[in-house]
Amino acid sequence: MPTLETTVNGIKFPNPFTIASGPPGTNARVICRAYAEGWGAASAKTVCLDASKIINVAPRYGRLKDSNNEPYGWENIELISTMPLEQWVDEFKLIKDRFPDRVLIASIMEEFNKDAWFEIIQRCEAAGVDMFECNFSCPHGLPERKMGSAMGEDPEILSEVCSWVRAATDKPVWAKMTPNITRIEDPSRACLAAGIDGISAINTIRSVIGVDLETLRPMPTVEGYTTPGGYSCKAIKPIALRMNMEIATLIRNEFKGRSLSGIGGIETGEDAAEFILLGADTVQVCTGVMKHGYKIVQAMTEQLLAFMDRHGFETIEEFKGKALPYFTTHADLVDRQAAAKAKKAAAKANRESGITADEQWDGDDFVKQSDELVG
Numbered sequence: 001m002p003t004l005e006t007t008v009n010g011i012k013f014p015n016p017f018t019i020a021s022g023p024p025g026t027n028a029r030v031i032c033r034a035y036a037e038g039w040g041a042a043s044a045k046t047v048c049l050d051a052s053k054i055i056n057v058a059p060r061y062g063r064l065k066d067s068n069n070e071p072y073g074w075e076n077i078e079l080i081s082t083m084p085l086e087q088w089v090d091e092f093k094l095i096k097d098r099f100p101d102r103v104l105i106a107s108i109m110e111e112f113n114k115d116a117w118f119e120i121i122q123r124c125e126a127a128g129v130d131m132f133e134c135n136f137s138c139p140h141g142l143p144e145r146k147m148g149s150a151m152g153e154d155p156e157i158l159s160e161v162c163s164w165v166r167a168a169t170d171k172p173v174w175a176k177m178t179p180n181i182t183r184i185e186d187p188s189r190a191c192l193a194a195g196i197d198g199i200s201a202i203n204t205i206r207s208v209i210g211v212d213l214e215t216l217r218p219m220p221t222v223e224g225y226t227t228p229g230g231y232s233c234k235a236i237k238p239i240a241l242r243m244n245m246e247i248a249t250l251i252r253n254e255f256k257g258r259s260l261s262g263i264g265g266i267e268t269g270e271d272a273a274e275f276i277l278l279g280a281d282t283v284q285v286c287t288g289v290m291k292h293g294y295k296i297v298q299a300m301t302e303q304l305l306a307f308m309d310r311h312g313f314e315t316i317e318e319f320k321g322k323a324l325p326y327f328t329t330h331a332d333l334v335d336r337q338a339a340a341k342a343k344k345a346a347a348k349a350n351r352e353s354g355i356t357a358d359e360q361w362d363g364d365d366f367v368k369q370s371d372e373l374v375g
């Protein structure tokens, strides 16, 4: 019988399914609900020292839907937690009292100020959280104050902030990456080189969800105006998978033993399996919970276990990164295909059906000949 239990950065996760920082982790009540439904871990909504500066607007979401009316793309212009840190400290304690066996991650964000990072870490640590996730990635609102993705886009600043964070705590720390850069390896390397235990990726992709063709205003429209937001949900999964592959490759090559938490459009156990096959240790879900509710974890668990059973995998570790060796350059694909074709042609030297030149296509054998060319 396969198990989903996994140990990451020395911490035991009952399963890899983690609530991603966002509305599904906004307070103790909802985090406890998530654990009760079966989530193994939760990254709480990002906290900072002074929540009075965090002021949200409404509406702050925009969605794209498919022909079945199901959202596949979701933009938000929501900020980090509006709940004061003093209250979060009480809520962290309450959560750990009720669910000591689940992993509680404090998602933290501060300005470029060493004392501020030390203080927020010490206060959350005293409240009993198991580990930290540094939000270097919120793409809207906070960058105006040089926070969030303003830091995540700059490897030099990341190096410095991560060295403060490393000095401030012995608990595991993940750095949450923004996808709004060209090479995800650069900020990831800066954080890992500064001693951070793992990378979480990705946060939302900077976006404009659309323009209202009646009012001619961009959306979501607040008093006639908007600001670019962050895109999430199913539509971002291919981009998240690509970035996970790149970070996992970096970890394999330069930072063995560090971890990766995959995020972006995950809604099923099969989605989770794909991220793990590309090197993730755990997976996080935000928009999927906003669409389907906390119970989604039960189907995800069954689907992931069924996938493991089908392939004979007993543990997550057994298939983590298994698809990674199969990325190469386009030139290598061309060489491999040429070599395979030559081999095939040689093997079928005595048969006329091995098509290598257009003159060999035959009207009668056309379907068979087509089938033989399928990879």
Ligand SMILES: Cc1cc2nc3c(=O)[nH]c(=O)nc-3n(C[C@H](O)[C@H](O)[C@H](O)COP(=O)(O)O)c2cc1C
Binding pocket: 020, 021, 022, 023, 045, 046, 074, 076, 078, 079, 080, 081, 107, 135, 138, 176, 202, 203, 204, 231, 232, 233, 234, 236, 263, 264, 265, 266, 284, 285, 286, 287, 288
């Ligand atoms: C409404 C909303 C609010 C979010 N707030 C936060 C946040 O406070 N901190 C953070 O690190 N990520 C935040 N995120 C980003 C998510 O944690 C996640 O990285 C992103 O949405 C991609 O995953 P998904 O497709 O499963 O939603 C938020 C996402 C949404 C949709």
